[in-house]
Amino acid sequence: MALVIIRQDGKIDFWKEALKSQSPDLEIFSYYEDHPKEDIVMALIWKHPEGSLSAYPNLKLIASTGAGVDFIFEDPTRPKGIPITRIVDTKLADDMSEHVLAVILAHLKNLDTYKLQQTRGIWNPMNYSRIADFKVGIMGLGELGSVLANDLVRFGFRVQGWSNSRKSIDHIDSFTGEGELSDFLSSTEILVCLLPLTDKTIGILNASLFKKLPKNAFVINVARGGHLVDEDLITMLDNGHLSGAGLVVYHQEPLPESHPFWKHEKIHMTPHHASVSDPQSVIPQILENYRRVLNDKPLLNEISLDKGY
Numbered sequence: 001m002a003l004v005i006i007r008q009d010g011k012i013d014f015w016k017e018a019l020k021s022q023s024p025d026l027e028i029f030s031y032y033e034d035h036p037k038e039d040i041v042m043a044l045i046w047k048h049p050e051g052s053l054s055a056y057p058n059l060k061l062i063a064s065t066g067a068g069v070d071f072i073f074e075d076p077t078r079p080k081g082i083p084i085t086r087i088v089d090t091k092l093a094d095d096m097s098e099h100v101l102a103v104i105l106a107h108l109k110n111l112d113t114y115k116l117q118q119t120r121g122i123w124n125p126m127n128y129s130r131i132a133d134f135k136v137g138i139m140g141l142g143e144l145g146s147v148l149a150n151d152l153v154r155f156g157f158r159v160q161g162w163s164n165s166r167k168s169i170d171h172i173d174s175f176t177g178e179g180e181l182s183d184f185l186s187s188t189e190i191l192v193c194l195l196p197l198t199d200k201t202i203g204i205l206n207a208s209l210f211k212k213l214p215k216n217a218f219v220i221n222v223a224r225g226g227h228l229v230d231e232d233l234i235t236m237l238d239n240g241h242l243s244g245a246g247l248v249v250y251h252q253e254p255l256p257e258s259h260p261f262w263k264h265e266k267i268h269m270t271p272h273h274a275s276v277s278d279p280q281s282v283i284p285q286i287l288e289n290y291r292r293v294l295n296d297k298p299l300l301n302e303i304s305l306d307k308g309y
């Protein structure tokens with residue numbers, strides 16, 4: 001019985017060492033070394049090469065090393081019916097929350113504009129906003145969204161959320177379903193997308209949704225590039241309906257050099273690196289799932305194969 005690590009970002013040895021440091025006897029292979037395919041029961045993966053998962057006849061678990069699993073569903077050759085798990089981790093949620101807070105505060109205090117002005121030698125004091133002036137609307141109140149919601153409330157923001165099912169979180173107004181989306185949007189001044197990417201949410205951040213936000217709303221997408229219709233964002237920024245956007249995720253990563261987001265003054269871009277799994281923190285749940293899969297026990301953080309998250 002063994003585990004294979006499949007990823008293409010050069011971090012296989014890093015993960016292997018980290019796993020070995022917590023479980024020295026574990027049999028772990030890199031996808032890229034010679035290994036006995038029939039011994040593999042668990043694949044620990046991140047953005048695997050398409051088709052790689054079909055090499056394992058005895059595979060019992062596909063484990064994402066991130067919070068998201070959308071990349072697994074995007075592979076049409078993945079073995080169907082095999083359980084999939086994702087990472088749920090306090091550090092991952094806190095890191096995301098801190099990133100979103102940083103982007104929001106930079107927006108309120110004009111930090112991006114001041115940086116731009118600095119590079120041009122311009123001294124131009126601007127009106128700034130206060131936390132109390134804004135209502136933040138979070139799309140997706142799952143493991144990450146609910147931590148962000150609570151942090152924003154602690155900071156003094158007014159917060160509301162829109163999610164697949166109604167949530168009960170102190171001080172947060174919960175909206176759900178298509179029927180309540182317009183009401184949610186009409187009172188959201190800073191929109192944060194933390195939805196899972198599925199057939200139902202692909203392209204959800206589009207012109208028709210943006211038009212339902214109040215004028216000057218700010219949009220933050222920290223979920224997946226596939227949620228956003230890039231041209232619609234640019235149109236709504238250029239026509240002045242949206243005041244700006246903070247992006248961490250893109251349709252293609254790294255974003256191609258020719259993409260208009262790079263040079264857009266109203267877009268705050270960061271690489272897809274707001275919240276990254278820390279091996280030392282997440283390996284205990286990975287090892288626990290390896291033991292559980294060997295003993296046919298219910299898995300931690302298993303996603304619904306029907307819902308795709």
Ligand code: GLV
Pocket residue numbers: 065066067068069275276277
């Ligand atoms: C990062 O995007 C993750 O899904 O963990």
